[in-house]
Amino acid sequence: MTQPELTTPQTPQYPPPPSSNVGWAVVTVVFFWPLAFAAFSNALKVFPRWYNGDLxxxxxxxxRARTLGxxxxxxxxLFTAWCLASAFV
Structure with missing residues (x-):
């Protein structure tokens, strides 16, 4: 008499989460802070959405966080170039 083989249940393989692009959000703080609110908001939504299955x-x-950055x-x-150009003219 043979015994049935024990198998482990297969768990679904999810792709790795996308990059949160927090670095680009930091760039928004340094170069044009009004966009920083939206950039950080989007960067901080990446992992909760991925965790809930909303890939x-x-x-x-x-x-969106990368684009805003x-x-x-x-x-x-552009603003820095304009300031330098107007300072040396």
Whole structure:
């Protein structure tokens, strides 16, 4: 008589969470702070959404935090260039 093989139940494999892009949120504080509120809000929504199974929402929040950081960096760079240009003219 043979014994049935014991198997472990398979747990679903979830993809790793997307990056929270908190670094880009910090960039918004340094270069253009009015965008920092939205950037940090989105960056802090990534892991709770991923944990609850909302993978698309987590990716969207991550992308939004990154986009706001890039916008802040560009605006800060433009403002700095304008200040330097007007100071040396």
């Amino acid at each position: 698309d929402g987590a990716r969207a929040a991550s992308a 890039i916008i802040a960096l560009c605006l800060g760079g």
